[in-house]
Amino acid sequence: MAPEPDSGSSAPLLHIGSGHHRATGGWRSALFIIWVEVAERFAYYGISSNLISYLTGPLGESTAAAAAAVNAWSGAASMLPLLGAAVADSWLGRYRTIVASSVLYIMGLGLLTLSSMFLSPGSQQCDISAGGRSECPSSSLQTAFFYVSLYLVAFAQSGHKPCVQAFGADQFDATDPIESSSRSSFFNWWYFGVSASATVAVAIMSYVQDNVSWGLGFGVPCTIMLLALVLFLLGTRTYRFYDDSSSGKDGSVFWRAREVFRAWRKRSPDGGALVDHGEYSENAVLAEEVRGLARLFPIWAACLLYGVVFAQSPTLFTKQAATLDRRVGSSLFQIPPAAMQCFLGVSIIICVVLYDRVLVPVARMITGVASGITMLQRIGTGMALALAALVVATLVEMRRLSAARDAGVVDVPDAVVPMSLWWMVPQYVLLGAADVFTLVGMQEFFYDQMPGELKSLGLALYLSVLGVGSFISSFLISAIDGVTRRDGGTSWFADNLNRGHLDYFYLLLAALTALELLAYLYFSASYIYKRNTGNLH
Template identity: 75%
Template sequence: MASEFEPLLPRAGHRAATGGWKSALFIIWVEVAERFAYYGISANLISYLTGPLGQSTAAAAAGVNAWSGAASMMPLLGAAIADSWLGRYRTIVVSSVLYIAGLGMLALSSTLSSPQSQHCNLSADGLRACRPSSLQTAFFYVSLYMVAIAQSGHKPCVQAFGADQFDATDPTESLSRGSFFNWWYFGICSSATVAIALMSYVQDNVSWAIGFGVPCIIMALALVVFLLGTKTYRLYDSNDANGANVLSRAFSASRKTSPKSGSLVEHGERAENVVILEEVRSMARLFPIWVTCLLYGVVFAQPPTLFTKQASTLDRRVGSSGFEIPPAALQCFSGISMITCVVLYDRILVPVARRVSGITLGITMLQRIGTGMALAVAALVIAAMVEMKRLSTAIEAGVVDQPDAVIPMSLWWIMPQYVLIGAADVFTMVGMQEFFYDQMPDAFKSLGLALYLSVLGVGSFISSFLISVIDGVTRRDEGTSWFADNLNRGHLDYFYLLIATLTALELIAFLYFSVSYVYKRKTVNFH
């Protein structure tokens, strides 16, 4: 009997007629559309919460982080369902339908606001403040979390399904799979950049209903594209080689005693049990790496939340026409940085590093992750320095107590932190994607990508927790919160330095575990 951990065989179509870049391009375009839909609502979500929903800066930032955390943690469940029951193809289809429904409801929720449905009262300073009805707020959050549930099946399965189109035991296809992860990230970064620039402008200047509705239409088109490529996909015959059966057999194997003698069948079963147990143990060895990546998820949570609020106070006018860039659109700097770095990494750094190190991928996956974490620390330190400059400029301009006043400080000051975060993502995010996919057993590839997403999820929850705790502590005894609604009275610089310090300490722990990590043996010779 063959081991479940041997490469699975194509079930549909001749090997030469399916899979490879032909199928992968279909799947990449599907993910491009999905990322457009996701970032079309997530990038500017804090503006919606602090605007139409009337939440405070701290509450909105914590709320966005909690939702992002849920959206990134739920793929663990979606991947388990796909690997153990539905399969990746069917999970993608079901998740896409749910995704479309959630986005449609989100667009509908933004149209429910009306003077009659809002509750208004006078604030302490005599201004009329209006909040949406509890029904509208509840409908909005139900819709938002429906999107998070839909992403739980879509996100890990689409990427794993794309990587499945390349045979890791074939030298040519294995190299192509390495490039696949880079160009996959190029595609989603390009899509996210366009979505952030376009949708943030529409949402801030045209309509939130249209701003949420366009992603719904894009996601519907993504499902159509995915279905059109069905005949080109390399589908696999898993038989009983799925996650649930492998874990069941691993548990059974761990309880069996190995007799000193027996038939050839018994010897074969014992050998297979050893393979299964070893692969399950290899999953446990991923845990220290996963833990020491978690704070990178905290860093990843800052651009769409606090970076955006920080940018909203700056002079964002460009050109002689005085066109003003929406705050959320400044995240495009990260997207442009990612796109540029992916091309430079795949076409220049990898070939050069390959000749120097003799490693097929140029540098190891863990070296790539560690490099990105170091760049993230640098980005946070620069963000803190820019915030210190912003606070001192507000004092010099005499606008400290004018929260809506534009600080006489150009948006270009904030660009370096976005650029460095983008470069860090190319190293850390792509490195984690490839590492957790590559190092998981064949029966758990979707779960491997869900582990990478869970880093972002746990990181978002940690960020939400830190913001809530620090906000409460610094408000005590009539103190001023680091996240005051009037950012000129807050201290985002302290928060950035705190995260930078914690991330630097985590990087040290990551390096310790990386040095002793032993990669899975490869069955392909690249020489």
Template identity: 55%
Template sequence: MATTPLMEDVTVDGSVDYKSRPAHRSSSGGWRSASFIIAVEVAERFAYYGISSNLISYLTSSLGQSTASAAESVNTWSGTATLLPLLGGFVADSFLGRYRTIFFASLIYILGLGLLTLSVALTSTDVSECESTKNGTSCSPPLFQVILFFFSLYLVAVGQGGHKPCVQAFGADQFNALDPKESGAKRSFFNWWYFSFSAGINLSLIVVVYIQENLNWVLGFGIPCIVMLAALLVFLLGSRTYRYSIKGNEQNPFIRIGRVIVRAARNWRSAPLGLAAEEETYMCDQSSEQFKFLNKALLAPDSIMEGQEKCRVSDVNETKALLRLIPIWATSLAYAIVFSQTTTFFTKQGVTMDRTIFTGFKIPAASLQTFIGFAIILFIPIYDRIFVPLARSLTGNPSGITMLQRIGTGMIVSALSMAIAALVEKKRLKVAEEYGMVDEPNATIPMSIWWLVPQYVLCGVADVFTIVGLQEFFYDQVPEGLRSVGLSLYLSVIGVGNFLSSFLVSVIDKATGKYGHSWFANNLNRAHLDLFYWLLAGLTVVGFLAYLHFARSYIYKRANES
């Protein structure tokens, strides 16, 4: 009996299974394989946020740093952790591949978390003294312990740098963009990916942060290490089901792109004579007008470069695709600065407020970050199942709205969250003044911590639009051979945003400290976080206007350019 096309076990072009045989759609990839990878990401986010979410509290207590110094330390480390994926993505796309990069990065990650737990254990003997001292800087631990702590912390950043860009790209690789059904699943993948790891973050913020503040820091740092070890085991368990992308005989995309830039620079004075039919057609195409100077790379090599491989139209398109991303990347940085506040000053605000839930139980200030996760978990199904179909019926776009429209919407919500944060902080300062607590930095302000919930929720809604939009945009718009680097570019937005936040805090702290109390004084009742939040709201609006200018003229990569 002849097999009908519907019953054929179709192979997936460009993918192999774990034995390097052509990958079959029925036995590899899809949601089954993606589920293993999503589980790994949930565990990794649990581990990462178990360290990062309450790091500022550990630095200001056990390590005795000032509020401003601790915020700078957190922002610098977070920035490094989200810039290193550029290196990890390069290594994966050029040398090791995603699977092996994830494996080796996980080992480094686990080693870093293990050493971090050891360093905290060595420092824990000083915690009680630090907590009983009004000025935390007077009870700093020995220099060796501080060095070990930060060495371990940055080792975690190195591990995350290899892990983060590859896991999400590897998960998206489990869906074939050329198959209509799997292509639709891939669009949903980015939404449900963010939904799932937000659940992991929330679990960490509830469980790990509570343990850190109410039991001990050693256990609070040790649990993420154990969870990350479990993540590696889950990842290996799924190895037989994965689709592994294979590279053709084409050159490394970085070499091709570099050759286009060098060739265009050498030919910038040459006239377009003697072009082949394909190149001549491309030169006449209106879409070739953007970054027109790169079209000169299609000209025949000069005598110096004679004998070298010619640049193709596809090589020029790859280079233009990367250059088109730069304005979008740069104008997203204002959003990233706001993104970094949720783990620093938002937490320090919460420490000063009434955190009593019921008699005998106080919610840890860092646990309020769970409202970001809850907002994401609640809003993503609404976005995916209600908003997208409704918008699709109006716009005709399969995704409801374009990726750039999605990113811009989140920027607007982000500016609103900063405005609300500024108003709430102004209210907190007023309550402290009314009750005569301005000069009592350790006193609890009689104002419920629930006042902070709206700013956290709006940050979560903004993430659903902007963060998920950036993930999908950079994955989709880079050349196919640079998918890991593409996701690294989205992460680098957050990384540079953290560094810019650290720079802003440092400059403003020095400038305002000269004329009285710094905006980030250790005594937050004398500080002016409200003015800082207004500044960030203004920067976000300016960034959005610049983003809008470039987004309106952006030319999306054509499907056949992949």
């Protein structure tokens, strides 16, 4: 009989000394959980990748307002997992949190589908022009219902996203040499699976949404998410659960936080440092956890600008692509602007395979590190690639503006700029490669370096980098839009992008990313891993 579904990776495994340990967990269960996440990512990217087209199309918002709104929603979706992880680690456990979140997720997607039915028949097919703002009608009721549904999806994801990945990592025993090595590979193949799913979702759903209907475009992700929940429940008997006797107060994020403050107030009898016996031993452990979390903060802060770069692909990159010649050869078929994100996904898939099968074995022979390069070195490499992506994006946008001027279509927002869409492929490829290094590196780093009771919170901490980065991007776009419009000026994010200056914005982000990389190198050079994980400086 399976134990009570609750998982905290630091808790002792039930029946660990029996055949139960060998009968559950490992790659069989991990692959099962990966497939659940594959379905969830299809649902998420099925709505998020083309969201800016819906806002500037059927809802009739301006480019700047839509980009800021998408960034704000993405930020909330990435920050809320901190709450979801805390609830999972404190009370529900990962398994129950995943189930509850999945139910809310399905409700949110269902309401989102329903909200699209408020559209008038003409606005169902309303498309964004090459450079201008749509005049599609939208009611305040439709807009309000849409945003309520959208943020319900973000709230539901808060429990699903960190817990599913942590639950998957829990299927490998960190004390077993073979399973410990497999866990590092798990993070690579996890990202491979979700990236492949996101790529397929973007390619299919962006076409459906732009050419068939938004109702179907939102309804398919809802159905996929329902199937994900069924798949997850079917795999229950294969999962490796941990004894929940240690959850409750000792496993509670909030209990431990309260006790940490007590530990700082209640010093040893002589007023000195905490002593290592009795009650003070527990206080010393809690204080050490605080110091460990404090050491993570500079690394976390130095990664925030990467979250800003990450936010550009589904927003401004997509608007930029909408102005270009999107025909395939001499055919009439046009690539949906959001489908360009497929190149990001393809880049990730190829780079994951090359990283896991080529780079790691070669680097391992040179460095002697089991993972080839350290987690922090991996993150830093990705930041450098993100900087390169921004430089390329700046040059491509400068060429696009030049092509618009040469063709005399600067003041013709509906005209297609005579420049092939393929010019944008390099920036997507570089950004995809950066994700493989930085995002996967952050996942493993924050999971590995968090205290044992707070593993879900560690993965939520990595997600919060993307969340805060999206909020920063939203703030920058709104602030720059306001400043550049002042006194009758032209916004960098003008609805007619031929009059805007996305190249200035990309260049600004490149400069900020360069400064961030310098700060990251400074903090990572002095970071000491909390235990021997095979990572060396």
